[in-house]
Amino acid sequence: MPPTAPVLAVTCGEPAGIGPELMLQLALGEPPPARVVAVGDPTLLAERAERLGLEVGLLELQPGEPVPAVRPGVLPVWPVALREPSRPGRLDVANAGYVLETLDVAIAACRQGQADAMVTAPLHKGVILDAGHVGFRGHTEYLRDACGVDEVVMMLATDSALHAAQPGWQGGAALRVALATTHLPLREVADAISATSLERILRILHADLIRWFGVAAPRIAVCGLNPHAGEGGHLGREEIEVIAPCLERLRKQGFVLDGPLPADTLFTPRHLAGVDAVLAMYHDQGLPVLKYAGFGRAANITLGLPIVRTSVDHGTALDLAGRGLADAGSLRVAAALAAEMACRGSAAATS
Numbered sequence: 626m627p628p629t630a631p632v633l634a635v636t637c638g639e640p641a642g643i644g645p646e647l648m649l650q651l652a653l654g655e656p657p658p659a660r661v662v663a664v665g666d667p668t669l670l671a672e673r674a675e676r677l678g679l680e681v682g683l684l685e686l687q688p689g690e691p692v693p694a695v696r697p698g699v700l701p702v703w704p705v706a707l708r709e710p711s712r713p714g715r716l717d718v719a720n721a722g723y724v725l726e727t728l729d730v731a732i733a734a735c736r737q738g739q740a741d742a743m744v745t746a747p748l749h750k751g752v753i754l755d756a757g758h759v760g761f762r763g764h765t766e767y768l769r770d771a772c773g774v775d776e777v778v779m780m781l782a783t784d785s786a787l788h789a790a791q792p793g794w795q796g797g798a799a800l801r802v803a804l805a806t807t808h809l810p811l812r813e814v815a816d817a818i819s820a821t822s823l824e825r826i827l828r829i830l831h832a833d834l835i836r837w838f839g840v841a842a843p844r845i846a847v848c849g850l851n852p853h854a855g856e857g858g859h860l861g862r863e864e865i866e867v868i869a870p871c872l873e874r875l876r877k878q879g880f881v882l883d884g885p886l887p888a889d890t891l892f893t894p895r896h897l898a899g900v901d902a903v904l905a906m907y908h909d910q911g912l913p914v915l916k917y918a919g920f921g922r923a924a925n926i927t928l929g930l931p932i933v934r935t936s937v938d939h940g941t942a943l944d945l946a947g948r949g950l951a952d953a954g955s956l957r958v959a960a961a962l963a964a965e966m967a968c969r970g971s972a973a974a975t976s
């Protein structure tokens with residue numbers, strides 16, 4: 626690994642979940658084109674390595690200390706101490722503060738130029754809320770607030786290599802699905818979609834497809850909210866009153882937008898052909914399609930931030946933790962994508 630390769634600060638996530646062992650797997654397999662540093666508890670990593678028979682040597686640094694290029698099997702660590710020892714599969718509210726501290730260390734490193742990007746292993750939203758962190762919704766919203774921006778966009782993207790190998794695939798290089806709303810009860814979704822929020826989200830999505838993904842003139846397909854995109858107003862009026870007027874306004878400013886289209890058929894090859902990203906109106910309208918197409922071979926990206934952040938496409942998988950059964954594929958995709966984005970960002974900054 627060249628000593629100039631981008632530095633990825635990879636948070637180890639919920640200690641009772643699969644994050645720590647995925648982190649160890651990342652250090653052992655084909656290395657991403659980056660210098661990886663784990664942000665987490667070295668004792669926890671050593672314990673999981675021993676439990677699973679993974680031969681990984683930990684190189685303890687100070688948080689923010691320069692990260693050397695290392696050979697496979699060596700894992701630099703920026704240490705953050707667990708509040709209590711953690712057992713696989715057993716959530717403990719005492720460690721919620723540890724999980725958030727790993728995020729704070731990685732965010733600070735990215736903002737201060739000690740890391741070029743952050744990658745997050747999964748955390749458990751419920752235990753963080755149970756610990757009293759009122760209003761916590763997920764990494765996406767935490768990063769928005771920590772970076773002081775008003776709006777961010779959650780987008781998941783499949784690894785482009787996945788579709789290149791699929792005969793008959795007519796979509797773009799990758800399937801990319803962004804969300805107009807993220808972690809909120811379904812009951813609140815319709816009220817959360819306003820012309821203002823939708824316009825902000827489409828502007829971020831459009832700008833970041835150009836900035837981070839090298840798409841010259843993004844074409845975005847937008848889902849309706851209601852069945853059959855509202856059936857001309859008979860099955861809901863959000864398409865007529867909110868979504869279509871917003872798209873029309875942006876089209877006049879040069880945006881290339883399809884929709885609002887019925888979500889059930891938008892995700893078919895004919896409608897996806899030539900589309901760079903789909904904007905779904907809510908979490909479980911867009912993500913089941915993305916995860917069906919590429920679970921374990923996709924990554925989650927937070928758009929609209931001043932830093933690069935990618936993550937896995939799965940959760941803490943408490944049922945698998947500590948058993949050596951978890952697949953590190955998505956963490957590898959997330960790390961490779963973060964490295965690519967960091968390189969594209971630094972190339973743009975110097976051009």
Ligand SMILES: NC(=O)c1ccc[n+]([C@@H]2O[C@H](COP(=O)([O-])OP(=O)(O)OC[C@H]3O[C@@H](n4cnc5c(N)ncnc54)[C@H](O)[C@@H]3O)[C@@H](O)[C@H]2O)c1
Nearest residue numbers: 746747748749750751936937939940941942944945951952
């Ligand atoms: N990036 C993140 O931090 C992130 C992403 C999704 C979910 N979560 C959180 O994770 C927690 C558990 O969520 P969930 O149960 O809905 O989803 P989950 O992804 O943890 O588990 C769903 C199923 O997928 C399997 N699975 C997950 N990851 C796997 C892997 N790497 N290899 C093999 N199988 C895997 C699990 O064993 C389980 O059967 C929740 O608190 C949720 O909010 C976090």
Ligand SMILES: N[C@H](C(=O)O)[C@H](O)COP(=O)(O)O
Nearest residue numbers: 763764765766925936938939
């Ligand atoms: N919505 C994501 C998913 O289903 O994969 C996940 O919950 C992670 O969200 P954050 O990155 O905001 O934690």
